Amino acid sequence: MRRRHAFIAGAGSALASAALAAPALAAPALAQTAPAIRWRMTSSFTRTLDITYGAGEYFCRQVAALTDGQFQISQFPAGEIVGGFQALDAVQGGSVEAAYSGLLFNVGKDPTFALAAATPFMMNPRQQHAWMYHAGGNAMLNDFLKTYGMVAFPCGQTGNQWGGWFRNEIRSVDQLSGLKMRVAGLAGTVMQKVGVVPQQIPPGDIYPALERGVIDAVEYIGPYDDEKLGLNRVAKNYCYPGWGEGGTVFHAVFNGAKWAELPARYKAAVETAAQATTLNMMAEYDAKNPEALRRLVASGITLRAFPNEVVEALYRASVELYGEISARNPAFKAIYESQVAFRDLNYQYHQVADFQFDAMMLRLRRRS
Known part of the structure; x- marks a missing residue:
């Protein structure tokens, strides 16, 4: 009996020692994985x-x-x-x-x-x-x-980003000729095809450039950020739709x-x-763009839709540009064609789904 008690006590002591030792043994492994x-x-x-x-x-x-x-x-x-x-x-x-x-x-x-x-x-x-x-x-x-x-x-x-801020109202494609505009990405290249002189300006430098007259127009993001940059203090025509960045x-x-x-x-x-x-x-x-837009309108800016003539000219210019780039750039061509196929199939669905729901709600809201 005494030998049995001694064995149990010894085993218990060994298990306790092992338990105490376990974290120390596991720590290096944890350090390696994290x-x-x-x-x-x-x-x-x-x-x-x-x-x-x-x-x-x-x-x-x-x-x-x-x-x-x-x-x-x-x-x-x-x-x-x-x-x-x-x-x-x-x-x-x-x-x-x-x-x-x-x-x-x-x-x-x-x-x-x-x-x-x-x-x-x-x-x-x-x-x-x-x-x-x-x-x-x-x-x-x-x-x-x-x-x-x-x-x-x-x-x-x-x-969706907005179409941009313009010092003067844009009524025709001809008015874009010679216009110096801060616009990012391929939207600038598209606008160049219709006469705009695109400018690549980092976000932090946009307001000073507009204020000093270095540029005549700006496309940035949307109401909340545009208000933050103070663009409404210089240009008063805020245009839509945001064709350049859906x-x-x-x-x-x-x-x-x-x-x-x-x-x-x-x-x-x-x-x-x-x-x-x-x-x-x-x-x-x-959440914040609708509130900002309300403040911008209250500050005296004018919301203006781009004329159809302007939008259609820009669309034709974009399709032409994508064809030109695809002809010389295989990486662009592969990704662009994948996106176009996906976009077109997606619109077939959404023209009878989300688009119809939004159009229905806008119509009903106007009636109420």
Whole structure:
């Protein structure tokens, strides 16, 4: 009996010792699967633009929360590390690990970049998200970005952007000739075909350029951000529809070599955080743009629809441009044709679904 008690006591002591030792043995394994990583992310936006810059901050917070604080990404505003339009250069060169940007800012490198963000007369936000997440869009875009040593994920959505601010009312295509306009992406190239002199100006420099008369017109995002920039204080004609950007996707962009080093758990956190940021940004714009538009109208600006003549001329110019680029750029051609096929099929559905619902509600609201 005494020997049995001694055996049980000894076994209990051994088990207790093993239990105490277990955490110490597991700790190195945990450290290997969840290492502490600190990255820098440069933004194409200034802090003044609280939704676009704030979306990057939101993304960073979500990544940290999903990794128990082990993966921290710190965002820096445009101009603090590099200028807003140099964000991708910094990622590609490895001076930062990540960037928060609109890829359409890089059409000077390759017009294919615009297809990742927004192109004239193409897809609306619903179509963009469906194409990217469920029709192979993300994979096609990342195959293209791989040639630049980068990988990116949709991480923000502005919704439909407005047509822009003009000092003078636009009544005809002829009035566009010689007009100096800040306009991003391929929309600028399309406008150039009808006589506009497009200007690529970072968001932080737009207001001074308009105020000093360096430019005659501006296309930025929409009522909330345009009010933030004070564009209504200089130009009084606010035009629609936003033909140039039916919806604009922003991206979290990463250096390809650094991305490959991340644990799978951190990569999953990034993709999840990016999707959450996309939904959150669009919801915030949908909540704040209507309020901002009401304030802008009250301030004395005039809402003006582009004449059909102008819209049709711009549409013809865009189709011509896409044909020209496709003839010399296989990457652009493949992604563009995929988007067109998806857009056209999608519109066949929505012309008897969402479009009819919206038209019905607008008609009924006017009657009530």
